[in-house]
Amino acid sequence: MVTGIVIPADESEVVYQSEFNDLRGYQQAVGGHIEAIDLDQPPVTLFANDEAKLLQLPVNRRATLLWWLTTPLFRHQDVICGNTVLVGQPNAEGETQNLAQDVRRLLLDRAVYRVEVQTGSDSWNGNQLRFEDYFEAAAWGLSLADRWTLVTGVRVVGA
Template sequence: MVQGIIIPADDKAPLRAATFEKPEDFDRAVDEWAEAVHIPHVGVRMHLNLEGSNRQLSYNRRATFLWWFYIPGVRGEARLLGDIVLVGLAHNEEESADLTIEIRRQLLEPGVYRVRSRERGGGRWHEEPIDRDDYLETVIWATLLMEMSSALEVQIACIGYGGGARKP
């Protein structure tokens, strides 16, 4: 049994926690033919519909930008289509695991996030003046900043969860 999150292609639909009892459950959640895309340094894998383009599934903006943020080499080269299942990546990378508590919290609970940037190679981090209350919307803005200037390093800081702030 694996605990994960479904990222719907419909931007208006909320992300939802899901339990997957067996590998076939991934296929069912993405409307058959699941293929895995790994984001190893974050420890997650995305299950997506391999036939998304042929079946004319909708563009999944939130999942695509999450992928592009952490794997810049695919930015602009490919888009993820249809609903996406996000689960943890097991140590052997062939199996799925539960998402970490931190990732589940970022994606499912209300929080306050801020984008920080600096020139590559060091220097002081500069904080964007706008706080965002959605982690994926913050990821989208951070990815757009990286796309605008390859000279920037970009990170996302959590300013707080729920009503209580915490230091980044």
């Protein structure tokens, strides 16, 4: 059994933790065959419906923001559609792993977030702005990166 987080495309629905026993569980959560999208930081995998765009499923703004945070190459180039499942990346045998507890806590247990950016160095810097929603913080951070060309990295952390 794998513990993950479901990110519904409908933003009126909450992001929630769920247990998955097998491939059918992931397929049921995303409404079809799955496609794996690996993210580097944090090391997680998003499962999405591999026909979501063909089926004209709605854009999943929250999953897209998470993807854009970790994979700048796709910012404003592509979006994720339909419901998604966030899990840990596969192990050496290719088996999907539980979502790391620190990622689960960040997305589900935090009440206040802040944004940190890198501007060419390895150090992360932030300001005093606070957000009550992880994904709103992500949207603000990505907007800042669009406006401030010195930004080379964006992340959302607990405040």
